[in-house]
Amino acid sequence: MSILVTVTCIKVAYVNTSKPETIRTPSVPKERSTSLLTDKYELTMLEAALADGTAHRQCTFEVFARRLQNERRYGVVGGTARVLRAIDDYVFTEEQLESLDFLNAETREYLRNFRFSGSIDGYREGELYFPNSPILTVRGTFAECVILETVILSIMNADSAIASAAARMVTAADGRPIIEMGSRRTHEYAAVTASRAAYLAGFTATSNLEAAHRYGIPASGTAAHSWTLVHVNDDGTPNEEAAFRSQIETLGVDTILLVDTFDIEKGVETAIRVAGPNLGGVRIDSGDLGILTRRVRKQLDDLGAHNTKIVVSSDLDEFAIAGLRGDPVDIYGVGTSVVTGSGAPTAAMVYKVVEVDGHPVAKRSSSKQSTGGGKRGWRAIRASGTAVEEIVTPFDAEKPVVGSLEVRELTVPLMRNGTTVPDLPTLSESRDYLAAQLVSLPWEGLALSRNEPALNTRFVGF
Amino acid sequence: MSILVTVTCIKVAYVNTSKPETIRTPSVPKERSTSLLTDKYELTMLEAALADGTAHRQCTFEVFARRLQNERRYGVVGGTARVLRAIDDYVFTEEQLESLDFLNAETREYLRNFRFSGSIDGYREGELYFPNSPILTVRGTFAECVILETVILSIMNADSAIASAAARMVTAADGRPIIEMGSRRTHEYAAVTASRAAYLAGFTATSNLEAAHRYGIPASGTAAHSWTLVHVNDDGTPNEEAAFRSQIETLGVDTILLVDTFDIEKGVETAIRVAGPNLGGVRIDSGDLGILTRRVRKQLDDLGAHNTKIVVSSDLDEFAIAGLRGDPVDIYGVGTSVVTGSGAPTAAMVYKVVEVDGHPVAKRSSSKQSTGGGKRGWRAIRASGTAVEEIVTPFDAEKPVVGSLEVRELTVPLMRNGTTVPDLPTLSESRDYLAAQLVSLPWEGLALSRNEPALNTRFVGF
Structure with a gap:
């Protein structure tokens, strides 16, 4: 899985980790560092996880929204490209490390060397989403995934809120x-x-x-x-x-x-x-x-x-x-x-661990239940081009069969071993892509009035 | 009026300007420059104003809100200190100037040398405000005031929206x-x-x-x-x-x-x-x-x-x-x-020219009328400490007399000749100040329900 992906990579092995990780020499200027755009609890959890060894467990985290805001019919994924850039810039400068005086030396040393080395798959920017669409699937050690929670959500929630409101205006x-x-x-x-x-x-x-x-x-x-x-x-x-x-x-x-x-x-x-x-x-x-x-x-x-x-x-x-x-x-x-997102300034996306060392996990407390396991999104589409339903399968499942409908894969590779995959769509390409997707909605799906999501999300294989 | 205010100042005279302006050698790193946080029309207006000479007219611009959001009882001024910092960082780098290829050489040269050299007075951070309170009064040439519109409003609207919602939660x-x-x-x-x-x-x-x-x-x-x-x-x-x-x-x-x-x-x-x-x-x-x-x-x-x-x-x-x-x-x-400002993610503050070469000016179009002339805010307070009304006078007026009530001046100096005045309150001091102000509201002024502003704003001397 782990390979040297750029010429600036060096290969090191952490204690207790099942695979070697690739890190790059930090070369991000302080002003661009995104590492403090983070909630304190992520770093205190990291410290406890380094102490008890869970830091190195292989995990899958998922970005999804339980609902669409204001009973809208669809959401628009925005911010993906910015998230990948922010992860690239997630490095700690010495000055930043000094400010983290509530952490012990081991944790600070971990952060000093930190580069995300995992993988991200997900919906491309400009893709439509619906309740429980697996918008991003982030895989790596618990340590490297958990500390990215805030910056990933900040960007996805802000940009998707604006894109979702703006698409209705267009x-x-x-x-x-x-x-x-x-x-x-x-x-x-x-x-x-x-x-x-x-x-x-x-x-x-x-x-x-x-x-x-x-x-x-x-x-x-x-x-x-x-x-x-x-x-x-x-x-x-x-x-x-x-x-x-x-x-x-x-x-x-x-x-x-x-x-x-x-x-x-x-x-x-x-x-x-x-x-x-x-x-x-x-x-x-x-x-x-x-x-x-x-x-x-x-x-x-x-x-x-x-x-x-x-x-x-x-x-x-x-x-x-x-x-x-x-x-x-x-x-x-x-x-x-x-x-301001026209009444919905945030997109209500959450970032949840769904898999630990191959085991699906999920919280069970009232009204905030989720489905465990890494996931992949698909969309069933009529020959006319009209979308029929959103389908969610386990991450490694084969393409589901839905009668004679075309089933299009929505989950695409975004980052591998900490490096953004090459040739991701430009902003302009994503803009054209969204325009084409909006046309694929059932006609009532473009209505401005409040109602159910335009597509139902169906879980298959769980 | 114009003096050398810091050791890094140099004194230059622009053509057509009635007073010499102080500028400092730009030393703001590119990442901190706030100059492109600006709407295009500000710079095209600048170009036309440099061409016809109005660029150098002495103007007063005012930040105010016509209403409180969501029929709340009071607003909280937030962002003042950040605005002063942003104005300090409002300088153009060569790279930024190159991107402004829609401007002519004279305009770019003006921007290359730009440092705000005017004065700002206004409500301190943590002060309460009401409809038409003169929150900031910005004085300088038309050119130097007009191009600050967007960055001033972005900061004031965002920070005041959050502070106003947060105060109700507290x-x-x-x-x-x-x-x-x-x-x-x-x-x-x-x-x-x-x-x-x-x-x-x-x-x-x-x-x-x-x-x-x-x-x-x-x-x-x-x-x-x-x-x-x-x-x-x-x-x-x-x-x-x-x-x-x-x-x-x-x-x-x-x-x-x-x-x-x-x-x-x-x-x-x-x-x-x-x-x-x-x-x-x-x-x-x-x-x-x-x-x-x-x-x-x-x-x-x-x-x-x-x-x-x-x-x-x-x-x-x-x-x-x-x-x-x-x-x-x-x-x-x-x-x-x-x-997200609890239903009001922005504070609806606007930035309007109210005085040109000593003449009060105001637009007259429907529903967005305003009162011309630079202004100063005051608050009449009972001996018990309870605020009674907000009073707005011309900028240079004497303290108004309101029976036997104490009249407190709300407008304080914030910037002189482009330099922030010394010893402005710290964030912690402003926090304490606001806590004291909230206590001064009539008791129904702290209610969460929708209603009229807790204080009426009265114009005196216009």
Whole structure:
């Protein structure tokens, strides 16, 4: 099982471990180290496990969700690629080790040399998931798996929550572009990965420059009310025209003018007077957007500005977007609701040990029962391409047979011996993949209303 | 106004600027730079403003919230200290500048030399706020103020949302300790600052090691179900006793044992048999916590373990905490609800220009009106210490007179000429300050139910 996978690997053997482990010389800068993004109890459990020998037991941990949030019909897996990167960066610097003064010397020495050397299989990013889908299957020693719990869940829960909410908005927008502009309404770094998750789900662009820089997402923007307001005359009276004229001079006639600072009708009139009928677009950020967009469309058309687009923003969520489907909206700008998961800011995924030294294990306490054993996910699909059910088998089982249906394997290799498998899909590929998966849902599966999951999850072979 | 404030300052004059600005040689490492945590439109507005000269107009921007989330009675200001740090770290590296290829050379040169040189006044961290409280007042050129919008709001909205939710939980817990353990249910770095905001609000400890390391918050933890489950016998049958025995051997009899993996009654019996009556605590993470804690307390007392504490967790929010007030709970562990703001994951704060070259400005579009002019906040307080109302005056106004009431100034200096003022309160001091402020609310102001804000905000002098 264990092989030298990169040229920077060195091979060492730990006491009591049944297989040699591969570790790499730590070369992660302190700022990128993810090792303290961890709950204290993971390291105190590690210490006790090193003392009693259970640290070296071969375990399987599983990431899954017992339910979909807010009775939605499906979830979208987000964060997988970020998890693999975070595990790669899970190394302890000397300064970090010094801060762990509640641990004994043996435990700190274990952490000093720590590199995850196990394997991860799971649902690819952009895959749909349902209750009890085995989203990630993490295999390795108890020690190396247990300490990754928090960082794995933080990333999967945050990114999947955003991707799951965003996908519903993309469906509601029915082909019209959506710009993510919610950075200001969430933690400054959560904003960056929220942009990424929204793009994964089919958003068109982001306002966030770090997300554009880091992930290659198209960046987009219009102007703020402060832009219009800073253009006062010497006597302090407003001068919207000066603001529009200046914006066009610098950014070109393709730009989008914010027309609702004072009076929308006058704003539109001024915009077209200044820009001419080839103005790129106008943005409306307040009021009854249905009524306003119909009025503004008529006004623009009357002024000959038939190609000037109407961009709307102002606390839009999937329901408001759907409510505007019959109105002349060209582009949606979505902020707060997407970065906060539209009522479900976390995905409720958990990370549970399901197998110890080949034995299935599970807790039995009320309402939080789970099924023991490593698992693999499959989806049965009609010839028409419509998905019928989610099937979960033991990890090593053969492909299940479901009548004459196609059964597609959802669990794919993600990490082997601590190294991410090569050629994982890019963000853009995962985005295309999700778009294709959404089409495979039974038609009621895309409804925004609360109901049962679109697919039932069936356990086979347990 | 402008002076050399640190030994690393150099003085330069920009074209068209009415006052010389102080900038410091950029020495912020790339990983700490906050400059791309910005919406694209801020930099395109900057470009247009540099072109038309408005970049150099003296402006006042204000952070405020039009409403309290979820009809709560008060909000808690969180994030102020982090905002000041983020502004200090708002510098552009060459690599970042290269990524901004949509900007012209003049704009990039402006950013290359950028250091905020303005002033910030506002509510201190841990202060209560109400609708339209002037939480931060940011003064400087349009250029230097407008580009800080996103990063200021991200931090204030995230931290204030958590602090506001957490304070209600602390009130509900009525003096009993609460451990923050929600890292796994939010973005991996949002988790760190959520710990900080929860501690500010009165939480006792955190599970998050990075928060402990970075902010000096006490770290705490128990054990996971995986700890019990990894202790299987050779035949795969569970051995809870082995898990408890090992935990006590390594972590001492003071430790907290998780007793609900299989059967709580047997778990408690095993725990006391192994640990003796001086066991630190037991944790229950599932089931009806009211019934269970009463049963477990009786069982512990019957076994002579009168000092063994009962720790409860399992999707607790402020309402569940309050519902357990009559039950024998010693410590609450709170996760998802606190890190997601308990139904309000953002604080709905906005950042608006309110003054340009001495003229008050405000947008007038429907439902999002605001009051122009820089502002200062005050609170009128009875001799008994009970707050009566929030008063907002123009920034330069004298202290308002409200009958014989004490009027306390809420707006304090935070940054001068781009440099954070010395001796700002520590996190621990802000935590104590908030605790004192909560006591000053009218008694119905601490109620958990939805209603009007506890204090009315009155504008005087506009």
